[in-house]
Amino acid sequence: MKDIAIVGGGPAGSLCGERLASHGYNVTIYDEHLAWEKPCGGGLTHKAIAAYPFLLDGSQPKRIVRTAELISGNGHRARFDMSHPIVIYARKVLNGLLLDRATAAGCTTVRTRVTSVATDRDRVRLTAGSEERASDFVVVAAGARNQLLPETTALTARDLEVTLGYFVPTEEDILKVKFLKEFEGYLWSFPRADHLSVGICAKMGQSPTQQLRRHLDEFVSEENIPMNGAQFYSHVLPSPQAQTIRGRRIVGKNWAMAGDAAACVDPITGEGLYYALRSGELLAQALIEGQLQSYPERLRAAFSADLEFAASIAKKIFRGTFLGGAITTRMVQLLNCSPTFRDLIRDVFSGSQDYRTLKQRLFSQVGTTVLEFARSFFGAGPAAIRSQRREIQS
Numbered sequence: 474m475k476d477i478a479i480v481g482g483g484p485a486g487s488l489c490g491e492r493l494a495s496h497g498y499n500v501t502i503y504d505e506h507l508a509w510e511k512p513c514g515g516g517l518t519h520k521a522i523a524a525y526p527f528l529l530d531g532s533q534p535k536r537i538v539r540t541a542e543l544i545s546g547n548g549h550r551a552r553f554d555m556s557h558p559i560v561i562y563a564r565k566v567l568n569g570l571l572l573d574r575a576t577a578a579g580c581t582t583v584r585t586r587v588t589s590v591a592t593d594r595d596r597v598r599l600t601a602g603s604e605e606r607a608s609d610f611v612v613v614a615a616g617a618r619n620q621l622l623p624e625t626t627a628l629t630a631r632d633l634e635v636t637l638g639y640f641v642p643t644e645e646d647i648l649k650v651k652f653l654k655e656f657e658g659y660l661w662s663f664p665r666a667d668h669l670s671v672g673i674c675a676k677m678g679q680s681p682t683q684q685l686r687r688h689l690d691e692f693v694s695e696e697n698i699p700m701n702g703a704q705f706y707s708h709v710l711p712s713p714q715a716q717t718i719r720g721r722r723i724v725g726k727n728w729a730m731a732g733d734a735a736a737c738v739d740p741i742t743g744e745g746l747y748y749a750l751r752s753g754e755l756l757a758q759a760l761i762e763g764q765l766q767s768y769p770e771r772l773r774a775a776f777s778a779d780l781e782f783a784a785s786i787a788k789k790i791f792r793g794t795f796l797g798g799a800i801t802t803r804m805v806q807l808l809n810c811s812p813t814f815r816d817l818i819r820d821v822f823s824g825s826q827d828y829r830t831l832k833q834r835l836f837s838q839v840g841t842t843v844l845e846f847a848r849s850f851f852g853a854g855p856a857a858i859r860s861q862r863r864e865i866q867s
């Protein structure tokens with residue numbers, strides 16, 4: 474296997490291509506836009522920066538954000554410093570940086586749309602623009618919405634989120650996230666080098682687009698974001714169900730998928746950049762070591778077991794209640810009154826706390842959190858504290 478075609482030159486395709494080309498493969502990356510402003514927040518958490526330090530070290534414009542603010546559905550606010558900063562890029566800059574690295578490693582990039590992929594013969598055949606191309610293997614890293622491979626299923630509405638937003642030419646230093654009542658999704662404002670990415674994401678089919686647009690415009694107005702020159706965008710984002718993460722086919726004899734195409738996205742936060750990069754890298758490693766079929770296990774060991782757990786609790790987090798109020802509201806309140814809980818959320822937001830150990834951490838510090846919460850809300854009476862502790866444990 475020598476010639477590899479990669480459909481999609483986003484983070485997953487570029488990093489996969491870079492790694493393969495550095496090991497002597499002939500890699501061609503096909504992308505209909507190459508470096509472009511893909512609708513995205515552009516936020517890279519600590520795990521991405523720790524794994525790929527060039528994302529922080531390079532001279533490309535980016536914003537390093539240290540402070541976040543959470544806003545609950547009924548307007549409570551909590552501001553905190555994250556334990557590690559989030560690095561926010563414009564996607565045109567990030568994609569350009571990754572594609573440049575892929576080209577420097579030896580990849581050929583072709584700006585064209587791939588309209589078909591056939592994997593049923595020895596060599597893979599692709600229709601790229603008006604040309605027919607052949608390769609030994611194809612990596613599909615073409616994002617959430619593609620049906621290029623008949624050997625697997627496309628992501629359905631249950632595995633997707635709708636996103637709408639604006640790129641706003643203004644400056645800000647704080648990252649904001651706002652929850653809405655009984656709503657699976659959230660609003661965000663991510664400051665970038667010279668503009669903000671403001672948006673809303675919601676489970677597909679949950680709310681009509683006009684309603685999402687209304688929530689978005691209300692948020693923009695509440696946060697006093699000046700909208701002169703703002704550009705509207707919309708896009709889909711995977712929000713995979715647990716069974717999709719566990720069971721969907723992402724590899725065949727002469728094909729594999731990475732990034733959003735393989736549904737490698739956190740179903741709670743929508744973080745996908747780190748998982749796109751890491752899946753591209755793990756796929757390249759599996760190919761280089763001649764162990765393609767081990768790719769899903771490698772993903773599982775690296776992160777997909779954690780994402781599966783996240784998928785099983787996502788609905789509860791957005792729609793669940795605790796002490797008579799929405800979990801997201803209680804989370805904002807706890808942030809303000811419990812230093813122990815604040816430390817935990819600082820780690821969650823900066824991407825240094827995974828979901829499975831989060832559960833253990835929450836349990837191990839439940840006593841302290843309840844004590845701090847109860848002191849702040851109910852006074853320090855022992856009966857009130859015992860009752861809160863019982864509720865948290867159940």
Ligand SMILES: Cc1cc2nc3c(=O)[nH]c(=O)nc-3n(C[C@H](O)[C@H](O)[C@H](O)COP(=O)(O)OP(=O)(O)OC[C@H]3O[C@@H](n4cnc5c(N)ncnc54)[C@H](O)[C@@H]3O)c2cc1C
Binds near residue numbers: 731
């Ligand atoms: C609104 C929004 C906000 C987000 N915010 C964040 C965030 O702040 N942090 C974070 O970590 N993640 C975020 N994400 C998720 C993140 O954008 C994705 O997970 C990430 O881009 C996935 O990378 P990828 O390489 O798999 O796919 P993509 O980045 O989607 O790249 C796919 C590439 O394939 C190309 N392509 C598609 N079809 C074809 C074709 N037929 N032929 C040729 N080329 C094709 C496209 O042009 C594109 O360049 C957000 C997503 C959205 C929609």
